[in-house]
Amino acid sequence: MEDKLLEFKNISKYYDAVKALDEVSFAIKEGEIVGLIGPNGAGKTTAIQTMMKYITPDSGDVYFKGKNIKLLSQNKLNISYLPDEPVYFEELTLEEHLFFICMLYNYTQKEANESVNYIIDKLELYEHKNKLPDKLSKGTKQKLQIACSLLRKFDVLLADEPFTALDPKQIWVLKELFLEQKKDNKSILVSTHLLDLAETFCDRYICLNKGEIIGHGTKESLIRKSNLCPGGSHSLETVFMQLLAQSKEDETCTD
Numbered sequence: 001m002e003d004k005l006l007e008f009k010n011i012s013k014y015y016d017a018v019k020a021l022d023e024v025s026f027a028i029k030e031g032e033i034v035g036l037i038g039p040n041g042a043g044k045t046t047a048i049q050t051m052m053k054y055i056t057p058d059s060g061d062v063y064f065k066g067k068n069i070k071l072l073s074q075n076k077l078n079i080s081y082l083p084d085e086p087v088y089f090e091e092l093t094l095e096e097h098l099f100f101i102c103m104l105y106n107y108t109q110k111e112a113n114e115s116v117n118y119i120i121d122k123l124e125l126y127e128h129k130n131k132l133p134d135k136l137s138k139g140t141k142q143k144l145q146i147a148c149s150l151l152r153k154f155d156v157l158l159a160d161e162p163f164t165a166l167d168p169k170q171i172w173v174l175k176e177l178f179l180e181q182k183k184d185n186k187s188i189l190v191s192t193h194l195l196d197l198a199e200t201f202c203d204r205y206i207c208l209n210k211g212e213i214i215g216h217g218t219k220e221s222l223i224r225k226s227n228l229c230p231g232g233s234h235s236l237e238t239v240f241m242q243l244l245a246q247s248k249e250d251e252t253c254t255d
């Protein structure tokens with residue numbers, strides 16, 4: 001059994017002189033939730049879109065279940081994508097979007113009804129189900145994206161800033177939905193700036209800064225990598241800030 005479900009191997013991507021990713025390698029295993037964390041411009045979206053084959057790296061390869069994704073068509077990649085910007089069909093209502101996804105993924109009518117009703121109920125979308133996207137608030141558009149990404153049948157969900165625009169209750173609901181997926185042995189890579197939240201549901205973290213990995217692993221292993229006291233009760237935010245500071249010191253030393 002291939003332990004690594006999705007593997008990112010020595011990926012580099014430059015936009016002219018801008019280094020978006022530099023020899024980045026990491027893997028995601030079955031049934032884990034991995035937090036992709038880093039400041040603005042760290043390379044998180046570039047990494048996610050490379051896994052989706054939307055961006056072609058300058059060098060390196062991505063493997064899905066041991067196969068190079070270059071050799072796999074989109075429909076063989078059981079990867080769902082929750083983009084940071086809403087994407088929708090202007091002429092379909094919210095509910096029509098959801099049934100459309102069910103049709104694409106060959107749900108039976110019964111499965112489709114149950115799944116759509118479940119997600120509408122969870123995300124409190126009932127009063128909006130007959131609206132067109134341009135009549136939805138920013139947060140409700142985001143919930144539509146979330147619902148679509150969860151209805152797709154996937155092994156890995158790549159979620160780019162999924163909590164942005166959600167109210168506190170819905171942030172909690174989305175976290176619960178992610179944990180339900182994990183119980184079904186699905187994997188999730190979630191990019192977020194909400195570190196207090198991430199540490200309540202992520203198993204591991206990949207910390208990026210300026211296109212480079214500055215730490216990866218569980219919070220405990222990040223604490224070991226940072227020079228913080230191992231026994232102390234450090235928040236993920238403290239640990240991440242320490243790793244960032246160390247990476248800046250390293251940069252200064254090599255200048």
Ligand SMILES: Nc1ncnc2c1ncn2[C@@H]1O[C@H](COP(=O)(O)OP(=O)(O)OP(=O)(O)O)[C@@H](O)[C@H]1O
Pocket residue numbers: 015018019020038039040041042043044045046047
């Ligand atoms: N299409 C593009 N053309 C030029 N530069 C780009 C392009 N897309 C991204 N970049 C640059 O690549 C770097 C990584 O960007 P990316 O969007 O991957 O970061 P991010 O970690 O997702 O940031 P944020 O948290 O702000 O969303 C940044 O310096 C960004 O300015």
